[in-house]
Amino acid sequence: MKKSLVSYQQLREMLVNNDACTEDLKRFDFMVSRRGFLARAGGGTSALALLGLGAGTEAALEGLFGRGMIPEAWAQEADEAGAIEGKSGMIIHNHRPINGEFAPHFLNDDITPTERHFVRNNGLVPQRAKDQNPEGWTLTIDGEVQNTLKLTLDELKKMPSATYQACIECGGNGRANFDPPVRGNPWNRGAIGCSEWTGVPLQDLLLLAGLKDTAVYTGHYGEDPPLGAAPPFSRGIPIEKAMEKHTLVAYAMNGEPLVPLNGYPVRLVVPGWIGSASQKWLTRIWIRDQVHDSHKMTGYSYRIPEYPVPPGSRPPEEVMKILTSWQIKSMITRPAAESKSGVGDKIAVHGHAWAGENSVDKVLISTDYGINWKKAKLTQPANKYAWYHFDSEVSFEGKGYYEIWARAFDQNGNAQPFRQPWNPKGYLGNVIHRIPVLVDV
Amino acid sequence: MLIGVGNLGVMVLGVVLALRPALAEDANNGNSPKALFETHCSACHSLELPRSQRLDRNTWRWVVDDMVNEFGATWITEKQQDAIIEYLVKNHGPDRPRD
Numbered sequence: 233m234k235k236s237l238v239s240y241q242q243l244r245e246m247l248v249n250n251d252a253c254t255e256d257l258k259r260f261d262f263m264v265s266r267r268g269f270l271a272r273a274g275g276g277t278s279a280l281a282l283l284g285l286g287a288g289t290e291a292a293l294e295g296l297f298g299r300g301m302i303p304e305a306w307a308q309e310a311d312e313a314g315a316i317e318g319k320s321g322m323i324i325h326n327h328r329p330i331n332g333e334f335a336p337h338f339l340n341d342d343i344t345p346t347e348r349h350f351v352r353n354n355g356l357v358p359q360r361a362k363d364q365n366p367e368g369w370t371l372t373i374d375g376e377v378q379n380t381l382k383l384t385l386d387e388l389k390k391m392p393s394a395t396y397q398a399c400i401e402c403g404g405n406g407r408a409n410f411d412p413p414v415r416g417n418p419w420n421r422g423a424i425g426c427s428e429w430t431g432v433p434l435q436d437l438l439l440l441a442g443l444k445d446t447a448v449y450t451g452h453y454g455e456d457p458p459l460g461a462a463p464p465f466s467r468g469i470p471i472e473k474a475m476e477k478h479t480l481v482a483y484a485m486n487g488e489p490l491v492p493l494n495g496y497p498v499r500l501v502v503p504g505w506i507g508s509a510s511q512k513w514l515t516r517i518w519i520r521d522q523v524h525d526s527h528k529m530t531g532y533s534y535r536i537p538e539y540p541v542p543p544g545s546r547p548p549e550e551v552m553k554i555l556t557s558w559q560i561k562s563m564i565t566r567p568a569a570e571s572k573s574g575v576g577d578k579i580a581v582h583g584h585a586w587a588g589e590n591s592v593d594k595v596l597i598s599t600d601y602g603i604n605w606k607k608a609k610l611t612q613p614a615n616k617y618a619w620y621h622f623d624s625e626v627s628f629e630g631k632g633y634y635e636i637w638a639r640a641f642d643q644n645g646n647a648q649p650f651r652q653p654w655n656p657k658g659y660l661g662n663v664i665h666r667i668p669v670l671v672d673v
Numbered sequence: 674m675l676i677g678v679g680n681l682g683v684m685v686l687g688v689v690l691a692l693r694p695a696l697a698e699d700a701n702n703g704n705s706p707k708a709l710f711e712t713h714c715s716a717c718h719s720l721e722l723p724r725s726q727r728l729d730r731n732t733w734r735w736v737v738d739d740m741v742n743e744f745g746a747t748w749i750t751e752k753q754q755d756a757i758i759e760y761l762v763k764n765h766g767p768d769r770p771r772d
Contacts, residue, residue: 462743546735
């Protein structure tokens with residue numbers, strides 16, 4: 233496969249093959265993520281130019297990379313931007329609270345590595361998590377139960393465990409595609425991960441505590457200090473979802489203890505549902521005799537109108553309903569946006585699809601703006617709520633600017649929309665994913 | 674307990690911030706809409722998020738109302754809120770290109 237010399241991947245390989253230091257590799261990933269992301273719309277230029285380095289200096293710059301070095305200006309910019317420990321290459325929307333995602337081509341793995349899993353925080357990272365010290369931590373399950381439970385991490389780990397691959401996706405993932413723009417972190421595509429989680433099924437704990445007949449909903453609490461005078465971040469789920477076997481009280485991610493940013497020592501994993509259901513730094517599950525009525529369950533938070541509203545409008549609070557599961561969606565992870573290719577080159581297309589509580593029926597690929605479609609090869613998920621993966625191959629018979637589109641369908645025939653339907657806070661964005669490709673230009 | 678400490682912290686911060694614009698005004702630069710935005714909003718969160726937004730006046734009003742009423746930024750006076758909203762609409766409105 234012929235490609236221009238200046239793809240991001242090739243630049244990185246030049247660094248690796250020429251003994252670049254680890255710090256510079258981290259800075260490179262950070263800069264690719266930052267520049268590649270911001271320059272998505274600018275077609276017709278080389279990767280180096282997209283990375284902010286002037287056209288015409290490619291030869292000299294390739295020489296620099298070929299000696300295992302990165303431009304000094306990059307080192308400074310990456311350092312000033314304060315790349316976050318353990319999340320190299322993350323596009324950071326905010327440092328306080330920390331919110332960051334990865335560009336789709338960073339999420340190519342079947343199982344999302346911990347260092348590539350997005351971070352969505354509402355408050356600060358608890359000191360216990362930073363210290364990774366479980367001493368004094370307990371999980372309380374109380375409310376509408378026969379016996380209040382209080383468990384230490386050791387006690388939890390001694391119980392029978394389950395391990396599943398599970399999608400956790402921020403309810404606002406895709407918000408950047410809403411028009412007119414809406415408030416909130418401008419997540420593009422990367423506020424999703426499908427890692428492998430290990431923990432105790434929540435249903436085992438609820439059976440142990442003994443649910444009363446009055447139990448209808450959960451309310452989750454964590455130990456992350458809120459910002460300012462914000463109320464503690466808390467959401468909940470119906471008892472039926474809490475009793476579903478894939479809902480975990482998780483203490484391990486990809487076979488290791490949770491990292492501080494993803495909820496150490498224990499978090500909920502409520503797969504297929506919007507990420508805020510999967511409380512991090514979990515300390516209490518309050519079993520309620522009514523729908524949980526915390527701040528983040530009411531008003532406009534994590535809620536959408538019952539009916540479609542005109543873009544840019546804000547319907548009355550009474551018509552807002554609580555968000556639950558995600559809907560049909562897919563993401564192309566290869567090739568990367570702005571990849572260059574030659575006429576007739578065979579380009580491997582790879583990506584993931586998922587469908588909340590539903591199953592993925594098929595993924596179609598188009599290279600002509602949706603006029604013609606072909607079915608991608610679909611690989612089944614490791615378990616319910618894990619990613620499906622798709623593969624296809626495309627090529628272009630003439631030079632120019634093209635786009636690769638992916639469109640997933642669930643088993644009920646629901647497909648991703650061509651234009652993003654609008655709601656006031658930009659939730660559940662699932663518009664089809666489009667990857668620009670430059671062929672011999 | 675954390676919540677209590679957090680509230681106290683914000684109250685103290687609120688008092689300090691309420692004094693700060695007055696002090697800064699002596700230096701002839703602290704009372705600009707930009708300074709009000711940067712001083713008050715960064716008390717709780719970094720400014721990257723508001724700066725990344727492109728919102729119309731109604732939505733900025735909604736955001737600021739939430740910060741004051743839901744997230745405890747009660748020390749910001751109505752006059753200051755209006756100035757901050759004016760600044761945000763002008764600099765981070767829907768017609769401004771994304772960075």
